[in-house]
Amino acid sequence: MGEERTRYKLVLGYGTCGIAAGANAVKTALEEAVEKGSYDVDLDIAGCMGYCFKEPIIEVTDRERDYSVVYGDLDAKKVLQVLEEHILNGRVIEEWVVRKSDDPSFGEGDFLANQHRIVLRNCGRINPESIDEYIAVGGYQAARKALTQMTSEEVIDEVSKSGLRGRGGAGFPTGTKWGFARKARGEEKYLVCNADEGDPGAFMDRSVLEGDPHSVIEGMIIAGYAIGAKQGYIYCRAEYPLALKRLEIAIDHLHQRGYLGKGIFGTDWDFDIKIKKGAGAFVCGEETALMASIEGRRGMPNPRPPFPANEGLWRKPTNINNVETLAAVPWIISHGGDKYAELGTEKSKGTKVFCLAGKVRRSGLAEVPMGYTLRQVIFDVGGGVREGKEFKAVQMGGPSGGCLPAELLDTPVDYEAITATGAIMGSGGMIVADSSTCMVDLARYFLSFTQEESCGKCVPCRIGTKRMLEILTRICEGKGVPEDMEKLQTLAADIKAASLCALGGTAPNPVLTTLKYFRNEYEDHILRHKCTAGVCPALITLFINEETCTGCGACLKVCPTGAISGEKKEPHKIDPELCIRCKLCLSRCPTESIWAE
Amino acid sequence: MEEIKININGRDIVTSADRTIMEAARDHGIEIPNLCYEERLEPYGSCRICLVEVEGARGLLPSCYTRVTEGMVIRTNTDELHRIRKTIIELLLSDHPVDCMTCERAGNCKLQDLAYEYGVKKSPFEGEVHVYDILADNPLIERDYNKCVLCGRCIRICREVQGVGVYDFVNRGFKAVPGTPYGKPLQETPCEFCGQCVSTCPTGAITSIPSKGKGRIWQVEKVRTTCTYCGCGCQIDLHVREGKVVEVSSPVMVGPGEGNLCVKGRYGYGFIDHPDRLTSPLIRKKGKLVEASWEEALDLVARSIRKAVDTSGPDSVAFLTSARCTNEENYLMQKLARAAVGTNNIDHCARL
Amino acid sequence: MEEGCNHKHRFASVDDLRPLEEILKRYEKEKGALIPLLQETQEAYGYLDEKIMRMLAKKAGYQLSQIYGVATFYTQFRLQPIGEYLIKVCHGTACHVAGADLITEEVCNQLGIKEKETTPDGKFTLESVMCVGACSLSPIMIVGEDTHGKLKPTAIKKILKSYYGEPKEEDE
The missing domain is CATH 3.30.70.20 (Alpha-Beta Plaits)
Incomplete structure (x- = not known):
């Protein structure tokens, strides 16, 4: 953002996903080249643009022509070619283009075209480490408006009008929640932003914090004002170092500007924010455990009531909102609650961000209006299943959620509609499964996750999920008995009813939904000793296709038990007696001649 | 505290707003089974045995933790609750050495009582068992x-x-x-x-x-008395078997100690039958301690005090009392020193 | 480019109490600061040494049982020293579906250690972690501060080797 505008602006996607895919090398190459050469460009970074499947990416904006192109799958060499061809010669390298601003049908353009971005409005568009860029796109106007022109009741009314519901998963109406905290007796109140995104497969909070931390903080300023809290906390996972760093930078800038601290926005209202780093406990996403953790204790939940709105952090009234919820708030205040409520279904308003992952072709961030069907999210935005394989299931809501089959793809994204299927909206993770995913193994995986993360306080979760996991493990090992299905079902019901917190209360969901929709796979494992997906080691046999095997010996070398034999350049064989089904050979085979059945 | 009306199992009950569901129920003779609940402690809500149904609540609520509110309609004994409690007991027993035969706690064990009440003979769940x-x-x-x-x-x-x-x-x-x-x-x-x-x-x-193997709870006679170690007056139950004290406990929420004891009150009973224990006064005669009667001993003390007062004045005598005496006994000792002997030289071992 | 740098951590000796005192001073006035205290202490010493914990309990006014309870609750805290590089293999859902088990297995094979163990030369410690939130690049492994995405078991050997080949970095 120099004084003299250059013709081209190059923005590098610089979130965790980009960096993991090699954005650092691209950045170094770009910086060096631009330093040395004379390109008419300036460089900037941005958070995740959502095209996680094409990282590392850069967006090249031609300011003269008001036109931009996104390049994907870059590396240090390719990016220099972009500089050479596009910037110097004005030629777009078509084959690397992910999206053209003037042609949404080109490349992967429909990924964005099929979305409606409110929460992600700035992600990938501004430099998250620059408060000026946030202000330039209208940032902090909403907070200023709320604090200087609205009473706290009016702010709450506006949020209530929007129909916004808690995006952490439970879907409690945000306006109502704020109203409780507002009305709670007590001078000292707290506002907490729950950024302990722990669901495996969910990364929307990370992306928002990395790509647009200010919108979350602005949401907090507004929420603090609405409920009467002068101290805010952001409880963020330690596993998100980049999000933490960008939050710290943002809060520093805000202190410098006087947007945080005493008398903010020229009013007599004080508000400040402290960052609290999690220490690795999924259960701390639960409100009461989160507060225990902030207080420096073991993150073990407490029964509710009393609810945090009355007795929360240090026994003071406390309001806890999720990152995505808070990021939507400034937009609602600027555009009006009615505008937000125009989107969505009767009971679920606005938009929801989903994280597409697993066997979906375009993994990344998808923000869609409520009411979109799962099919639209997975196929229109996500581009369907990878490698043209058949869709089998979508796992929604992580360890608390469920697995839904193809028949339910027309279910709309709506809290009540999703809950009716046995899954939950959850925080928004969507893991797509194809024929190579074993649903029993997936259920077992989630149970092992909740079992690992159970705090151990209440009996149903501590021992109940352990016993469920043991039954599932037995089934995956081919030792299941028909009664196991019934046993799982009844134990699951009791665990749901009796657990202390939502972790235990929802832990059986992945098992219950797979039992409901993929019962045949359980039966295959138990009655026929088969894992049709070829996943469960005890129930599969590995074969080598003698026609395609080139006899390279790669499998032979890696086999830990010496089960593979064969002369060089001759087709190899696997001795099923010796084979332990570790599948290392399968991953090594250059000709994909090994398969599991 | 504000009086409120609630309904438990169809019974209208008037209670106060600071009571938990469990307390309000107990006040009116309705026992709710529990395990992690303890009257001396803050409620915790972890065992889930005391869950009850409350109309309009999202899910079941722990009665030990949840305060009553006006108009609350509560059920403590439905079939669903019975089933859930039974499952919890089964889960607990699936990771428990069921060795009640030789367990020190048999007969005085909440888990055993619950298993008995809910008829859990054997856990239907198998799996990993802790070995510590x-x-x-x-x-x-x-x-x-x-x-x-x-x-x-x-x-x-x-x-x-x-x-x-x-x-x-x-x-x-x-x-x-x-x-x-x-x-x-x-x-x-x-x-x-x-x-x-x-x-x-x-x-x-x-x-x-110290009490290991010395007697089952039903084999001992509990004798309620007051701890003699200090003036607090904690109530204790001496567990007596065949004339011997084999254990000391304190009745919960009774007396000033409310069931809490210190190391002396709980474990300091070894002196009762100790061979070194003095059972009669001793008088030193020719450098040797010799057993004497109380009359003889008290006479000697009285004579000696009088002699000292007569020859050297009342301040030549000092009195030291014991923390193991009651307040009343200490008061009398002080009276004896000040009024009968005429000295203020009175002190107490607790000052040392 | 800070994120990308591979700062070889130089941990303080547990006989040196200065880092602890500095940390304690910083959190003197903050209530409920036990977790950040432990996090920074671990950053300084590499793990939560018993002697250091006793000192921390005494100086910051905590019961040692409470500290130990917290330290054993959160997965981030370690009671044993770790190797120079901590390898974290992600076992989130996307990584699981993409074969994270095979990645862990291959790392074990290559290094000859099991999970939560450290190689005899003190170079690597292996851990499994829950979702690191970069699901689109699954399966993922983090070595020190470097994230390696879209892994194949075949790539592990080379990646691990690269941490031996590098010239010793000298941080100023």
Whole structure:
């Protein structure tokens, strides 16, 4: 953002996903080249643009022509070619283009075209480490408006009008929640932003914090004002170092500007924010455990009531909102609650961000209006299943959620509609499964996750999920008995009813939904000793296709038990007696001649 | 406190707003089964045995933790609750050495009572069972965490009532277990050996070593008395079997101590039958202590005091009383010193 | 480019109490600061040493049991020293579906250690972690501060080797 505008602006996607895919090398190459050469460009970074499947990416904006192109799958060499061809010669390298601003049908353009971005409005568009860029796109106007022109009741009314519901998963109406905290007796109140995104497969909070931390903080300023809290906390996972760093930078800038601290926005209202780093406990996403953790204790939940709105952090009234919820708030205040409520279904308003992952072709961030069907999210935005394989299931809501089959793809994204299927909206993770995913193994995986993360306080979760996991493990090992299905079902019901917190209360969901929709796979494992997906080691046999095997010996070398034999350049064989089904050979085979059945 | 009306199992009840559901029910003769609940402690809500149905609530609520509110309609004994409680007991027993035959706690064990009440003979669940070493690293307190139900009562009583904090949960989930930091023996922690953890443990996980094997709860006669160690007046029950005190406990929420004891009150009963114990006064005659009658001894003391007062004045005499006397006895001693002898030289061992 | 740098951590000796005192001073006035205290202490010493914990309990006014309870609750805290590089293999859902088990297995094979163990030369410690939130690049492994995405078991050997080949970095 120099004084003299250059013709081209190059923005590098610089979130965790980009960096993991090699954005650092691209950045170094770009910086060096631009330093040395004379390109008419300036460089900037941005958070995740959502095209996680094409990282590392850069967006090249031609300011003269008001036109931009996104390049994907870059590396240090390719990016220099972009500089050479596009910037110097004005030629777009078509084959690397992910999206053209003037042609949404080109490349992967429909990924964005099929979305409606409110929460992600700035992600990938501004430099998250620059408060000026946030202000330039209208940032902090909403907070200023709320604090200087609205009473706290009016702010709450506006949020209530929007129909916004808690995006952490439970879907409690945000306006109502704020109203409780507002009305709670007590001078000292707290506002907490729950950024302990722990669901495996969910990364929307990370992306928002990395790509647009200010919108979350602005949401907090507004929420603090609405409920009467002068101290805010952001409880963020330690596993998100980049999000933490960008939050710290943002809060520093805000202190410098006087947007945080005493008398903010020229009013007599004080508000400040402290960052609290999690220490690795999924259960701390639960409100009461989160507060225990902030207080420096073991993150073990407490029964509710009393609810945090009355007795929360240090026994003071406390309001806890999720990152995505808070990021939507400034937009609602600027555009009006009615505008937000125009989107969505009767009971679920606005938009929801989903994280597409697993066997979906375009993994990344998808923000869609409520009411979109799962099919639209997975196929229109996500581009369907990878490698043209058949869709089998979508796992929604992580360890608390469920697995839904193809028949339910027309279910709309709506809290009540999703809950009716046995899954939950959850925080928004969507893991797509194809024929190579074993649903029993997936259920077992989630149970092992909740079992690992159970705090151990209440009996149903501590021992109940352990016993469920043991039954599932037995089934995956081919030792299941028909009664196991019934046993799982009844134990699951009791665990749901009796657990202390939502972790235990929802832990059986992945098992219950797979039992409901993929019962045949359980039966295959138990009655026929088969894992049709070829996943469960005890129930599969590995074969080598003698026609395609080139006899390279790669499998032979890696086999830990010496089960593979064969002369060089001759087709190899696997001795099923010796084979332990570790599948290392399968991953090594250059000709994909090994398969599991 | 504000009076409110609630309904439990179809009965209209008037109670006060500061009561929990469990307390309000108990006040009116309705017992709700429980395990992690302890009157001396803050409610915890972990065992889920005391769950009840409350109309309009999202899910079942722990009655030990939830306060009553006006108009609350509560059910404590539905079929669903019965089934859930039974499942919880079955789960607990699936990770428990069911060795009630030889368990120190048999007959005085909440888990055993619950299994009996809900008819759980054997857990239908099989799976990993914890195997912990039995910790008998000191002469008084034995810890066998194989029998632990993780109610946290030992941790809480040590922290909330004693203010010592020897234990906390270690690890989490299925691996969680109460313990001392770095697994140190109790002597290497701030433990005062008050045995409060023993007194609150609902199972045989924490037991007293001195009373081990000395008598089942139904084999002893409980004799209520007042602890003689200090003036607090804690009520204690001497567990007497065949004329011998084999254990000391304190009735919960009775007397000034409310069921809490210190190391002396709980474990300091060894003197009763100790061979070194003095059973009659001794008088030193020709450098040797010789048994004497009380008359003889008191006469000697009275004579000696008088002689000292006559020859050297009342301040030549001093009186020292004991913390093991009652306030009344101490008062009388002071009266004797000041009024009968005429000296202010009166003091008390608690000052030392 | 800070994120990308591979700062070889130089941990303080547990006989040196200065880092602890500095940390304690910083959190003197903050209530409920036990977790950040432990996090920074671990950053300084590499793990939560018993002697240091006793000192921390005494100086910051905590019961040692409470500290030990917290330290054993959160997965981030370690009671044993770790190797120079901590390898974290992600086992989130996307990584699981993409074969994270095979990645862990291959790392074990290559290094000859099991999970939560450290190689005899003190170079690597292996851990499994839950979702690191970069699901689109699954399966993922983090070595020190470097994230390696879209892994194949075949790539592990080379990646691990690269941490031996590098010239010793000297941080100023």
